[in-house]
Amino acid sequence: MSSFETVFGGMPKVTAQAPGRVNLLGEHTDYNDGYVLPIAIEQKTSVSMGRNNRGEYALCSHELDRMVHFTLAEPPVEHFAAYVYGCLMEARASGIETGPLDIYVESDVPMGVGLSSSAALEVATLRALRALTGSSLDDLRIAQLAQHAEIEYAGVRCGIMDQMASSLAGTKSALFLDTRTLERRLVPLPPASAVLVLDSGVARTLAGSGYNQRRAECEEAALRLGVTSLRDVHDISKADTLPEPLRRRVRHVVSENVRVLRAASWASAKEFGALMNASHASLRDDYEVSIPELDRLVALLQAHPDVYGARLTGAGFGGACVALCKPDTLQPVARTVLRDYAGAGFNGRMLVPPSDGAWVG
Structure with a gap:
């Protein structure tokens, strides 16, 4: 089994970690300056670093079994490396110079399932750079740099929720976040509740999905409505003047913001579950980011007597x-649920919940 030591022939100078996240409510609202409610997961990404004198960066991914070499003047072509490269570039723009590095990445955050493996990689990379250089970057600034890296170098026009959750959230309480002001507070899960995450078995990639298209639609809708962002629309009827699909996109964002605010105001488990169910219907019908597999899995969860509510999590499209x-x-x-899901011809799996009482209200 590979490690930093076996790959690079020495011990790393620093190692840093960051978790993935699951979003309980507030999907596709962060890039509309809205409200979100994510919680960190136990699975983490670890980034180890050490300086080298070879004149180039060497990046090894344990899970992908890939080694990439690049310089800051010649970015890597491999997509996974773009996230690390982007963090290096954003750090340099903030005055953090390191010189060539050996970088080793390993992670148990599931990839391609909407648990923000990319944000975990970005935040862990920036935390490692902070430790290596003694930089004064705080966790908020790390989240901001990580978001910029994903937008500018990985081609995903993401909001800041994933990076804020990876940098600032814990596994004991959800992070209620106003993505416009970045005001935030921790919100406990409803009493007598626990969080379950199931993988639909359908991977998705944001850069190649309809994610950027949805963001462009929201920006066009905001322009037509004469507002800075859809955060500023509070009356859904305002969208009635818009053509489809813009009207439905606005309806989702406005109603989803209301759901997050209600859930963060001490909703009971039953109320919280109903909000999750409504969120999925909105994501399916108004925002059109669900797929048949997700709809089937959610329907099976919602029908189970021990489930308060369920929805897709992450951007959708798998x-x-x-x-x-x-x-x-x-x-x-x-x-x-997974037995019945398999009986319908699909292949899902349980993403193992934590064992230390996290994700339990």
């Missing part, structure tokens, strides 16, 4: 579903 369940029921719920 990936994972999140459910709010009764405590101590996660394993039996997962077994039953």
Whole structure:
């Protein structure tokens, strides 16, 4: 099994980690200056670094079994390396110079399922750079640099939710975040509830999906409505003057912001679950980012008597579903739902919940 030591012939100077996240409510609202409610997961990405004198950066991914060499003047062509390269460039623009590095990445954050493996990689990379150089970057600034790196160098016009969750959230409480002001507070899960995440078995890539198209549609809708962003639309009827699909895009964003605000105001498990169910319907019908596999998996979860509510999580177009369940029921719920999902011809899996009481209200 490879490690930094076996690949590069020495010990790393620093190692830093960052978690993935699951978003409980607030999908496709962050790039509209709206509200979100993510929670960190136990799975993490680890980035180890050491300086070298070879005149180029060497980046090794344990999971992908890939080694990439590049310089800051000649960026890597491999997509996974673009995230690291972007962080190096953003750090340099902030005055952090390192010279060539050996970089080793390993992660147990599932990729391609909507749990923000890219944000975990970015935040871990920037944390490692902070440790290596003694930089004064705080966790908020790290999240901002990570977002810029993904937009400018990975080609995903993401909001800041994923990076804020990876940099600032914990596994004990959700992070209620106003993505316009970056005001935030921790919100406990509803009493007598626990979080379950299931993978639909359909991977998705944001850069190649309809993600950027949805963002462009929201920007066009905001322009037509004469507002800075859809955050500033509070009356859904204002969208009635817009053509389709812009009217439905606005309806999702406005209603999703309301759902997050309600959930963050001490909703009961039953109320929280109903908000999750409504969120999925909106993502499916108004925002059109669901797929048949996600709809089937969510429907099976919603029909289970020990589930309060369920929805797709992440940007959609594949990936994972999140459910709010009764405590101590996660394993039996997962077994039953995945059995019926397989019976319908699909191949899903449980993304292992934490064992230390996290994700439990």
